[in-house]
Structure formats: structure tokens, C-alpha cells
Amino acid sequence: MGRLRIGTRRSALALAQAGMIADTLRAAGNEVELVPIASEGDVNQASLSVIGGRGVFAGTLRSALLRGDCDLVVHSFKDLPTTPFDGLSVLGVPTREDQRDVLCARDGMTLAELPAGSRVGTGSPRRIAQLRAHRPDLDVVDLRGNVDTRLGMILDGRLDAVVLAAAGVARLGRDSAVTERFGLEDWPTAPAQGALAIEVRSADAAHRLPPFPDPTEIGEAVDALTDLESAYEVEAERGVLRGLEAGCTAPIGVSAVARAGSLDVVASVYRIDGTESIVRTGRAAYDADDPTSLLGAAQSISAQLVAELLDGGAAELAPLGVSA
Numbered sequence: 676m677g678r679l680r681i682g683t684r685r686s687a688l689a690l691a692q693a694g695m696i697a698d699t700l701r702a703a704g705n706e707v708e709l710v711p712i713a714s715e716g717d718v719n720q721a722s723l724s725v726i727g728g729r730g731v732f733a734g735t736l737r738s739a740l741l742r743g744d745c746d747l748v749v750h751s752f753k754d755l756p757t758t759p760f761d762g763l764s765v766l767g768v769p770t771r772e773d774q775r776d777v778l779c780a781r782d783g784m785t786l787a788e789l790p791a792g793s794r795v796g797t798g799s800p801r802r803i804a805q806l807r808a809h810r811p812d813l814d815v816v817d818l819r820g821n822v823d824t825r826l827g828m829i830l831d832g833r834l835d836a837v838v839l840a841a842a843g844v845a846r847l848g849r850d851s852a853v854t855e856r857f858g859l860e861d862w863p864t865a866p867a868q869g870a871l872a873i874e875v876r877s878a879d880a881a882h883r884l885p886p887f888p889d890p891t892e893i894g895e896a897v898d899a900l901t902d903l904e905s906a907y908e909v910e911a912e913r914g915v916l917r918g919l920e921a922g923c924t925a926p927i928g929v930s931a932v933a934r935a936g937s938l939d940v941v942a943s944v945y946r947i948d949g950t951e952s953i954v955r956t957g958r959a960a961y962d963a964d965d966p967t968s969l970l971g972a973a974q975s976i977s978a979q980l981v982a983e984l985l986d987g988g989a990a991e992l993a994p995l996g997v998s999a
């Protein structure tokens with residue numbers, strides 16, 4: 676077997692995620708090497724709402740993969756735009772982490788316990804709207820920076836709390852900072868949150884498409900990482916995002932859970948000030964003994980939710996597509 680080269684950004688979160696995939700690939704008997712690559716999203720610390728956010732983290736990694744500087748790249752799936760990227764394919768979707776958002780607050784407080792006027796930091800338009808909807812009396816602070824920097828702002832008193840993805844906090848070993856986990860029913864999260872996407876050159880994923888040639892070494896190794904329940908939950912969530920023509924910074928939460936033969940999806944579109952939202956839910960049965968049956972369920976629920984959200988006025992409520 677040749678050596679598998681994993682391209683990764685240099686942030687602590689990216690390195691942790693690439694390290695997890697490296698460990699899994701090594702446990703399966705592969706030789707693995709990490710190739711660090713700097714990306715624009717790491718260099719530019721301007722607010723996401725200013726720079727737009729569409730795929731800003733993914734671009735440099737993808738160029739490196741296309742050039743052949745590495746054989747696979749590990750993305751936070753939620754940072755990937757829904758438009759396919761020419762020449763590359765997402766092949767591996769490992770078992771997803773906790774997809775919820777969490778609150779990390781001073782003095783062990785929950786969202787309900789924070790005093791009026793508390794300063795709560797987050798950089799995502801969705802979380803800003805959700806915070807305003809739940810607690811209009813808080814001071815929501817728009818910020819960027821990595822997970823450790825944000826948590827540090829509570830310790831040094833600049834913020835009273837931050838809202839983060841459970842997955843990122845867990846992967847950095849900072850679970851002890853969590854003071855509340857928000858339920859998906861009234862706090863759905865970014866499509867694909869908590870999931871990783873392993874991207875390869877399309878030639879290495881060609882065994883997935885007719886005429887189904889033999890898998891390459893890279894394709895075989897990455898394919899083996901996939902958990903089908905996770906992959907199709909993400910498919911349902913991203914299907915809604917795609918159908919609304921929305922980017923990863925739109926004020927939209929979509930969370931799907933596949934469990935014991937039932938795929939449940941909740942989707943919310945928020946007015947950015949949190950004063951209004953449109954919420955729709957969907958459920959479809961699938962064959963628990965055959966997870967591939969989730970694909971049809973995921974596609975039909977997401978199409979149905981997109982139609983219901985647009986019928987309910989989602990396009991008027993929130994900025995969706997770039998041109999909307």
C-alpha cells in the first residue's frame with residue numbers, strides 16, 4: 676500500500692479532525708501522513724458576515740488536492756458549499772459527533788439563567804437569530820476566532836457566554852466548558868454540523884459511478900470510513916439548504932436524525948433579528964436493516980420541507996441565495 680497523504684488546515688480543530696481520520700485509517704492498516712496547508716479562512720479574521728463565508732475554508736485545501744499535493748482532505752462538512760466542486764468528490768462521511776449547539780457560560784449558567792444584558796458571543800447569523808429569539812434581553816456579540824479563543828473570552832471576562840458546536844468543543848477536549856446542550860427541536864443547527872467530509876479526486880471515487888471500475892487504493896480506504904446513517908442525515912439537511920439556494924451563513928437551522936427506522940428532520944428559517952421564524956418538520960420511515968433505503972427518505976423529506984418553507988414565506992423572511 677502507498678502512503679495516504681491527508682491535507683489539513685493548521686487550526687487546532689482542523690488538526691484534531693485530520694488526526695482522528697489519520698488514526699482510523701492507520702487502524703485499518705494504512706500508512707498515513709498529515710500535510711498542513713494554510714487557507715484564507717485562517718488568515719482572514721474579519722467577521723463571516725463581512726467576508727461572506729461561502730466555502731472560504733475549503734478553497735485552498737481543494738486546490739492542493741487537485742494539484743496532487745495530498746490524496747484526501749478532511750473538511751468540517753458544514754463548511755462545504757452545496758455546489759459540487761469540479762474534479763473532486765466527497766467520498767467518506769464518518770460517524771457523526773453530537774450535532775447540537777452548546778452554551779459555554781461563566782459560573783455554570785444555562786441560557787435561562789444568564790442575567791439580562793449578559794454578553795454572549797457567536798459569529799453565525801443563525802445562532803445570532805436563535806439567541807435573539809430565545810433571549811431578546813441579551814447583548815449578542817458578533818465574533819470570529821477559533822474555539823479556544825472564544826472560550827478564553829469567558830475566562831478573561833470579556834464575554835459571559837459563547838454558543839459553539841458541541842462537536843468542535845468535544846474534538847478539542849473542552850467538554851468541561853459546556854454548561855448547556857440545546858435540544859434540536861427548538862434549536863436546529865447548521866446543515867451537516869458535527870459531520871466530517873472526506874474529499875478525494877473524482878478519479879478515486881469513480882468506482883461509485885457507472886461503469887463502476889475497480890476502486891483505487893485511496894477510494895477503497897476512504898470508502899471504508901463511511902457511516903451510512905450519518906451520510907444520509909447530512910444528505911437530508913444539505914438537500915434543504917440546496918433547495919433554498921442558501922449558503923452556509925444563511926440564518927437557517929436543519930437537523931436530521933436517523934434512528935430505528937425513522938428519519939426525523941426539523942428545519943427553521945429565521946428573520947435575522949430573531950423576531951420571526953418559519954419551522955417545519957418531516958418524518959419518513961426507512962428499513963433499519965438496509966441503511967441505503969435512507970437515501971430516498973432523505974430526498975423526499977428535504978424536497979417536501981423546501982416546498983413548505985418557501986410556501987410559508989422563507990424567501991421573504993431571510994436572505995437566502997446570493998441574488999435573493
Ligand SMILES: NCc1[nH]cc(CCC(=O)O)c1CC(=O)O
Pocket residue numbers: 751752753754822838839840841842843844867868869870871
Ligand atoms: N463555524 C466554524 C466551525 N466549523 C465546524 C465547527 C465545529 C465542528 C462541526 O460542526 O462539525 C466550527 C466551530 C463552531 O461552529 O462552533
